[in-house]
Amino acid sequence: MNNYILLPVVGVGMLLIAALISNMIKFEAGANPKDPKKRKGIFWLLFLLNPGVTYAVGILTSPASGIAKTKHMESLPIGLVIGVVVYLLVGFVISKVMKTSKLGHWF
Amino acid sequence: MADKLFVIGIGGTGMRCLESFVHLCAIGMFDNQEINVLTLDTDATNGNLERVRKLMALYSDIKSGTTKDGGTPNNNTFFSAKLNLYGFNTDYNSTSRSTYRNISRLTEGESSKQNKLLSDLFLDTNSVQEFNLAHGYRAQTHLGSHLMYHGIIEAARNLSAGGDVSSAERDLDEFIQKISKAGEEARVFIFGSVFGGTGASSIPVIPTAHSDAMKVRSQGKSPLDDTKVKFGSTLLTEYFSFKKPDQAEMSTKADSVIADSSFFPLNSQAALQFYQGDPTVQNVYKRLYHVGWPLESKSMDKNSSNKTITGGATQKNPCHFVELVCACAAFDFFNADDLKAEGKAEYLYRTGEFENGAFNFKASDLVGNQKNIDERLIDKLGAFLSLAHITLTKKEAGFGNKGFAGLRNQLEQNNIDSYSTVTDKELDQLDEYMRLFGYYFDSSNNFQSGWIYQIRESLQPGNFIFANAAFSKSVKELKGLDVGKLYEDENYHWEKGGVFGDTYQTFIKSLTKLSLDDSAHLVNHTKEKFIAHLHDGIMASQSNR
Numbered sequence: 001m002n003n004y005i006l007l008p009v010v011g012v013g014m015l016l017i018a019a020l021i022s023n024m025i026k027f028e029a030g031a032n033p034k035d036p037k038k039r040k041g042i043f044w045l046l047f048l049l050n051p052g053v054t055y056a057v058g059i060l061t062s063p064a065s066g067i068a069k070t071k072h073m074e075s076l077p078i079g080l081v082i083g084v085v086v087y088l089l090v091g092f093v094i095s096k097v098m099k100t101s102k103l104g105h106w107f
Numbered sequence: 108m109a110d111k112l113f114v115i116g117i118g119g120t121g122m123r124c125l126e127s128f129v130h131l132c133a134i135g136m137f138d139n140q141e142i143n144v145l146t147l148d149t150d151a152t153n154g155n156l157e158r159v160r161k162l163m164a165l166y167s168d169i170k171s172g173t174t175k176d177g178g179t180p181n182n183n184t185f186f187s188a189k190l191n192l193y194g195f196n197t198d199y200n201s202t203s204r205s206t207y208r209n210i211s212r213l214t215e216g217e218s219s220k221q222n223k224l225l226s227d228l229f230l231d232t233n234s235v236q237e238f239n240l241a242h243g244y245r246a247q248t249h250l251g252s253h254l255m256y257h258g259i260i261e262a263a264r265n266l267s268a269g270g271d272v273s274s275a276e277r278d279l280d281e282f283i284q285k286i287s288k289a290g291e292e293a294r295v296f297i298f299g300s301v302f303g304g305t306g307a308s309s310i311p312v313i314p315t316a317h318s319d320a321m322k323v324r325s326q327g328k329s330p331l332d333d334t335k336v337k338f339g340s341t342l343l344t345e346y347f348s349f350k351k352p353d354q355a356e357m358s359t360k361a362d363s364v365i366a367d368s369s370f371f372p373l374n375s376q377a378a379l380q381f382y383q384g385d386p387t388v389q390n391v392y393k394r395l396y397h398v399g400w401p402l403e404s405k406s407m408d409k410n411s412s413n414k415t416i417t418g419g420a421t422q423k424n425p426c427h428f429v430e431l432v433c434a435c436a437a438f439d440f441f442n443a444d445d446l447k448a449e450g451k452a453e454y455l456y457r458t459g460e461f462e463n464g465a466f467n468f469k470a471s472d473l474v475g476n477q478k479n480i481d482e483r484l485i486d487k488l489g490a491f492l493s494l495a496h497i498t499l500t501k502k503e504a505g506f507g508n509k510g511f512a513g514l515r516n517q518l519e520q521n522n523i524d525s526y527s528t529v530t531d532k533e534l535d536q537l538d539e540y541m542r543l544f545g546y547y548f549d550s551s552n553n554f555q556s557g558w559i560y561q562i563r564e565s566l567q568p569g570n571f572i573f574a575n576a577a578f579s580k581s582v583k584e585l586k587g588l589d590v591g592k593l594y595e596d597e598n599y600h601w602e603k604g605g606v607f608g609d610t611y612q613t614f615i616k617s618l619t620k621l622s623l624d625d626s627a628h629l630v631n632h633t634k635e636k637f638i639a640h641l642h643d644g645i646m647a648s649q650s651n652r
Contacts (some may be wrong), residue, residue, distance in 0.1 A: 014142055023605075024605075024607070026607070026608055026612055027502035027517070027611065027615040027616075029500075029503075029611065030501075030502065030503060030508075031502055031503055031504065031508040031509050031510070031512070031513040031516075032513070032516070033516075034521070035511075036520045036521075042603060072349065072574070082136065098627060099521075099522040100520075100521045100522055100523055100619040101620075104522050105520065105521075
């Protein structure tokens with residue numbers, strides 16, 4: 001599959017994982033709950049992991065040889081950047097749209 | 108037009124009933140009402156009086172915005188009723204006013220001989236005429252009625268004469284003037300016992316004393332007709348006892364009379380006969396609620412004290428379930444659609460289920476079930492208890508931390524910053540109220556029961572609405588408490604938040620999702636909005652059941 005499509009999809013997938021984990025983190029009791037920091041931490045942790053995972057997916061989905069592989073590898077960095085940007089951008093939009101929810105803690 | 112509401116708490120028991128009444132106001136049972144409250148006592152230093160006045164002042168501060176005006180009535184929220192506070196106490200502090208003999212000046216004037224003979228006929232010369240009145244009437248109701256009436260009329264005369272008028276006298280005057288102005292639209296409910304001293308002495312004479320005080324103030328043209336004003340009261344019989352005084356304690360003239368709780372049942376019986384037969388009481392009161400506790404009276408003695416406490420700051424008895432029953436009687440009286448304006452008093456009572464030596468009360472045993480009012484009591488009391496555990500237990504205000512500030516911070520963390528202007532001092536007042544309602548651990552880490560814990564303790568081994576877990580005193584159990592599962596009946600439990608979540612998750616989710624409708628709650632300032640937001644968050648959590 002084209003890296004320009006696949007890698008942003010991987011970015012979105014990472015975002016879904018971040019959302020899932022963030023929602024699983026409970027609202028803490030106590031006078032100064034730390035759960036918002038944990039959610040923010042998860043978002044940025046997956047942001048840091050995103051290039052590596054995206055790159056790995058790009059490598060794993062690469063054709064074995066030939067022009068197709070060359071083209072695939074050429075488009076990999078751009079797709080990777082798009083994937084990371086998509087993660088960041090969509091994450092920001094979701095956080096602002098759902099600002100009073102747990103995902104609002106990302107930004 | 109809705110009737111104007113007035114409440115009078117008299118004596119130690121009356122103050123504790125008033126305490127329950129204030130908590131009913133806090134949970135939101137008196138939506139959109141303005142209630143005038145008068146505390147009436149002989150003992151200005153009484154611990155129970157001090158406690159309820161502190162509670163009402165706190166309530167008023169919580170309701171107030173930038174000015175200390177006690178706020179405005181709100182709708183469908185906590186602290187929804189506005190309370191106007193008044194206080195009057197008869198002055199028996201100076202030597203010239205410390206005993207009946209001194210205050211009545213029996214040896215002065217032209218009729219001194221007749222006065223003395225009359226006094227000696229009704230009041231024992233060496234004890235009743237001589238004991239110190241500063242701690243109340245000590246179960247001598249024949250003397251107490253006479254002196255309470257005198258105290259109110261004396262205040263009215265003093266006010267009419269001008270000059271050195273005390274703030275307590277001004278409070279009494281304003282309160283009576285308000286009743287007079289409301290006239291037939293006034294509903295006045297009086298809290299006090301019929302077995303003790305101050306309350307038992309005052310309940311029969313208060314309507315007449317108020318009417319006569321107005322007569323004095325209006326120079327003979329009284330606009331207050333005590334048969335037109337709707338008076339109601341409880342006929343609260345004995346439910347507590349204390350150490351029998353010994354001869355050594357009664358050796359001085361000042362303590363020649365000390366109330367003996369072993370006579371309380373007899374006092375109650377005599378009082379009930381009086382209330383059943385007295386034509387003045389029957390004509391003035393519209394409703395009288397029989398409230399009693401048929402089990403063994405609970406001892407109020409503190410282990411450390413060997414002395415019978417006659418009054419003063421040390422008389423700070425814990426609250427009892429019957430006081431909540433009395434507060435619910437006031438609720439019934441204020442909400443009765445069928446209250447007769449004329450005619451003789453109605454005598455009302457309700458009963459609860461009693462099995463295996465314990466009561467199992469339902470909400471309908473306290474407030475009836477017309478218009479689902481029992482469900483309202485269950486929801487509101489449960490909601491406030493949940494809020495208490497959220498702030499005291501989850502946010503740790505019961506352990507010395509800042510509970511409401513924690514909730515405000517939680518909202519801010521979820522980008523709801525409309526309440527940032529509520530000050531830490533205001534939030535601390537809410538924490539303080541919750542500690543008085545629920546519990547707290549003191550500086551020595553000892554558990555201190557608040558009102559609802561005390562109510563529960565007085566009922567044990569019986570039950571009322573909530574599960575035992577809701578009243579745990581163990582830190583470990585409290586830490587694991589599910590704030591939406593406080594009811595005995597599981598049908599009232601909130602749905603838990605998610606697969607692994609508890610009901611605290613449900614509450615925070617509800618809190619952060621909702622948008623507050625200011626106009627529906629009639630809220631004006633930010634603190635009221637914050638309280639209404641918390642109320643709605645809990646109600647939304649309750650609806651997930």
